[in-house]
Amino acid sequence: MIIQKVSDAVSIKRSVESGTEEQRSVVKAIIDDVRTRGDEAVKEYTEKFDRTSLSSYLVSAEEVEEAYERVDAELVDIIREAAANIQSFHEKQLHNSWMTTEKNGTILGQKITPLDSVGVYVPGGLAAYPSSVLMNVLPAKVAGVERIVMVSPPGQNGKLPAAVLVAAKEAGVKEIYKVGGAQAIAALAYGTDTIKPVDKIVGPGNIYVALAKREVFGDVDIDMIAGPSEIAILADSTARANEVAADLLSQAEHDERACSVLVTTSETLAEEVASEVLRQLEELPRKEIASKSIQDFGAIYVANSMDEAINTINQLAPEHLEIIVENAMGYIGQIKHAGAIFIGRFSPEPVGDYFAGPNHVLPTNGTARFSSPLNVEDFQKKSSLIVYSEQALRENKDKIAAFARLEGLEAHARAVEERFKS
Structure with a gap:
């Protein structure tokens, strides 16, 4: 890793999840085909990309029961405990509908309603991601979404990873399909x-999934277009090099x-x-991936002061920020932009990935400047409530009509005035 002075750092290298023109064309063609031919197209793309032919895409209750037999009982307990932590954290995010009443009879408020249905995409391929199931499903469940649908690409054996099915069952998912990619x-x-x-689609995936989510946005809602994982570590001389290196590599091995x-x-x-x-890289099973990540997107910056470091x-x-400095809690107020903040030596990033409770679906590519982690509010919508009494409208009708005419909207003004003509 190249060491640079902060003053020498012009920009931070990031991978942009925009895809090539060819990839965008492929995704659009798949989406148009599925819209036109439905299940027939889905079946063909599953055979082509996942190399498996399925008589039914719906995961059966028997398959879920079998999954529990294939996952070690201790791991099932760990999944359950993680799910409980995640659910407990997100329950604290719940807000209630509210109304206020003024003396003149005006009632204003906000009605909070859960979405009717949500689709959760869970990546497949060589790895299984039960944590992705929990992090995407449980906030929707806490929000009150009635229909939660999970999709995930099947292996060549026509099955989903056992741990993924166990996590889905523990999170309360009742509708699971073995479909992946842009076709899903x-x-x-x-x-x-x-x-x-469904009304909204959430969950990470490869470039084709990301581009497909971008393409359908507007017809349905989506969570975000997630880029590759990121970690930044703010450290001083009290940090331990072996621990900092391990934490940097915990993200590098992702992608x-x-x-x-x-x-x-x-x-x-x-x-x-x-x-x-460099030493720890030699010991990693995913050495090639992590080495490429460190070489292309890794960096070490030395700042002249803590203020300069925090500004950087x-x-x-x-996406992820670890603060490993003396009196780490004292610097939280100065951090303005980060998806998740891990404070102190004993709060490494994997704690948040799997177990602590806060969501690990986080803004990437610098979007933490204006966006937040996936949360309960992402699965709810808000409606304004307005009740004006006769007294309230009489008191304000002339002001409302004047404002309408300021904008050249005469019918708006008359809609108010018509009520007092007689």
Whole structure:
């Protein structure tokens, strides 16, 4: 990893999830085909991309029961405990509808209503992601969404990973389909004879899934277009190089395009971490992926002061931020932009990925400047409530009519005045 002074850092390298023109064309063609031919198109794309032919895409109760037999009982208990932590955290985000009443009889308020249906995409391929199931499903469940549909690409054996099915069952999902890729997003957005459409689609996926979500946005809602994972670590001389290096690599092993950055006030720590990263890389099973990530998107920046370091962090607006400095709690107020903040030596990023409770679906590519982690409100919508009494309207009718005429909307003005003509 190259060590640079903060003053020398012009920009932070990030991978942009925009896709190529060819990829966008492929995705659009798949979506149009699924809209036109429904299940027939989904079946063909599943055979083509997932190399399996299925008589039914719906996961049966028997398959879920079998999954419990294939997952170690201790791991099932861990999934249950993680689910309880996640649900408990998100229950604290719940807001109630409210109304206020004025002396003149005016009633104003806000009605909060859960979405009717949500589709959750869970990545497949070589790895299983039960944590992705819990993080996307449980906030929707807490919000009160009645229909939660999960889709995930099947393996060549025509099955979903056992741990994914266990997590889905523990989270309360009752409708699961073995469909992946852009065809799954299209089916969720527009419906087929088998899969009824939903109102919102959430969950991570590869570039084709991300582009498909972008394409259907507007016909349905989506959570975000998530880019590769990121971590920034703010550290001083009290941090331990082996631990910082391990935390940087915890993101690098995700993806060749993952971004791992250390910002420190200690040149000694910077040099030690750079050496330690190279040493630990040799021991990683996913060495090739992590090495490519570190080479292309890894960086170490040395700041002249903690203020300069924090300013750099705020410019980065990272997905994950670890603060490993003396009196770490004292700096939280100065952090303006970060998806999730991990405070202190004993709060490494994987704690949030799997177990603590806060959501691990976080803004990437600097979007923490204006967006938030996935939360309960993402699965609810708000309606304004307005009740004007006769007295209230009489008191304000002339002002409302004048405002309407200011904008050249005479009918608006008359809609108010008509009520007092007689």
